[in-house]
Amino acid sequence: MELHIAKNTQELSENLAAWISNYIQEVLQDQPIFTWALSGGSTPKALYTLLTKEPYRLMIPWERIHFFWGDERAVPFEDERNNARMAYDTLLDVVGVPSENIHVMRTDIEPEAAAAEYESILRQYFKKEETTFDLVLLGMGDDGHTLSLFPGLPVVHEKKAWVKAFFLKAQDMFRITLTAPVVNEAACVVFMATGNGKALTLKSVIEGDFDAEKFPSQLIRPQEGELHWFVDEAAASALEM
Numbered sequence: 001m002e003l004h005i006a007k008n009t010q011e012l013s014e015n016l017a018a019w020i021s022n023y024i025q026e027v028l029q030d031q032p033i034f035t036w037a038l039s040g041g042s043t044p045k046a047l048y049t050l051l052t053k054e055p056y057r058l059m060i061p062w063e064r065i066h067f068f069w070g071d072e073r074a075v076p077f078e079d080e081r082n083n084a085r086m087a088y089d090t091l092l093d094v095v096g097v098p099s100e101n102i103h104v105m106r107t108d109i110e111p112e113a114a115a116a117e118y119e120s121i122l123r124q125y126f127k128k129e130e131t132t133f134d135l136v137l138l139g140m141g142d143d144g145h146t147l148s149l150f151p152g153l154p155v156v157h158e159k160k161a162w163v164k165a166f167f168l169k170a171q172d173m174f175r176i177t178l179t180a181p182v183v184n185e186a187a188c189v190v191f192m193a194t195g196n197g198k199a200l201t202l203k204s205v206i207e208g209d210f211d212a213e214k215f216p217s218q219l220i221r222p223q224e225g226e227l228h229w230f231v232d233e234a235a236a237s238a239l240e241m
């Protein structure tokens with residue numbers, strides 16, 4: 001695991017925008033298409049916005065990238081809480097990614113049907129590949145959840161399915177999420193975490209005993225791929241390393 005610590009969210013977003021742009025260029029020297037699973041929530045907004053500006057906008061060949069999502073809040077696309085909507089508004093529409101390169105988790109059908117459909121899209125997409133995504137970008141909630149893998153829920157124990165849907169009582173909404181097995185087959189996983197509110201959780205996730213029931217972010221351990229944490233000083237403040 002590699003830890004990258006920045007002063008604040010702005011510096012972290014700049015470091016990560018440069019890192020991702022270089023990584024995409026490197027990977028695309030050896031293959032025609034780059035696959036990227038996006039995260040939702042508030043943390044990646046500054047990164048997505050930065051990627052629409054120079055030099056990154058020009059460094060990235062957007063037509064050669066296929067976008068997927070790590071998880072989705074099963075609310076209509078028009079709803080501000082919809083993760084795909086946030087990525088369209090801050091990144092995809094701004095740089096003009098071709099619609100055939102964008103693979104959303106549907107929220108206009110039953111969540112279980114949307115999860116089954118996404119699972120079959122992914123199985124088909126990656127059937128000839130040794131790894132799954134070239135990049136999975138993840139956030140971490142203050143409670144240690146990542147994707148929609150929340151503490152104490154059965155979905156954290158999933159060993160086979162790549163995509164699951166379930167009702168999240170605490171937020172009174174369905175969630176659709178990738179599971180740990182498919183993310184752990186990615187070539188590279190990058191977490192972003194910022195702010196004091198995540199400091200103690202980050203310490204437990206990175207330096208604490210393994211307890212994925214309590215800290216589902218610990219489930220993410222790519223089998224062959226790289227794992228990076230991009231954090232700011234506030235989030236890193238409780239770490240001993």
Ligand SMILES: O=C1O[C@H](COP(=O)(O)O)[C@@H](O)[C@H](O)[C@H]1O
Nearest residue numbers: 039040041042043139140141147
């Ligand atoms: O609900 C979600 O939360 C996590 C973390 O969000 P953040 O606002 O603390 O950055 C996010 O990664 C996930 O995609 C989202 O659905």
